[in-house]
Amino acid sequence: LRALGDARLQALVEAYVEAWERGDATAILAMLAEDATLSMPPYPVWYRGHDDISVFLADGPLRQRWRLVPTRANGQVAFGCYTWDAEAGCYVANSIDVLTLRGETVEHVTAFLLADAVPRFGLPDYLPAREPGR
Numbered sequence: 258l259r260a261l262g263d264a265r266l267q268a269l270v271e272a273y274v275e276a277w278e279r280g281d282a283t284a285i286l287a288m289l290a291e292d293a294t295l296s297m298p299p300y301p302v303w304y305r306g307h308d309d310i311s312v313f314l315a316d317g318p319l320r321q322r323w324r325l326v327p328t329r330a331n332g333q334v335a336f337g338c339y340t341w342d343a344e345a346g347c348y349v350a351n352s353i354d355v356l357t358l359r360g361e362t363v364e365h366v367t368a369f370l371l372a373d374a375v376p377r378f379g380l381p382d383y384l385p386a387r388e389p390g391r
Contacts, residue, residue: 261361269361270334274325277338282314290362297352297368324348324387328378330355337380338368348384350375 261269269288276284286307295310296303304310322341329335335355339348350372357365376382 270327277323277325280319288363290359290364295366297370324384326380337375339384347386350382
């Protein structure tokens, strides 16, 4: 991360947040290394490479509305991830995603699917609604 420098790291973080919040699979995949992996503890599944991750995104996460809040986990770039809850009228904590970078590309995403972990990073349990339709 030190080799990237603050400005390039901030640009990467902002691009990642924007891609997820737009539901833009193409933009998300463009940030991933060709051999990137995605895992979701505590589930024993993982995905490797753009093809597998693309199918997973389309069949699962990108069917929902997301908001991401940057944070850090063990010195790595991480995000508190929130999904839209129409009944509550807000975004509710879903997971903590930790990125392992290889230069300016994402080598691995570990999505800890534990909503109760989000507040442990000093993040709220929910985020208010914003921008109609997304």
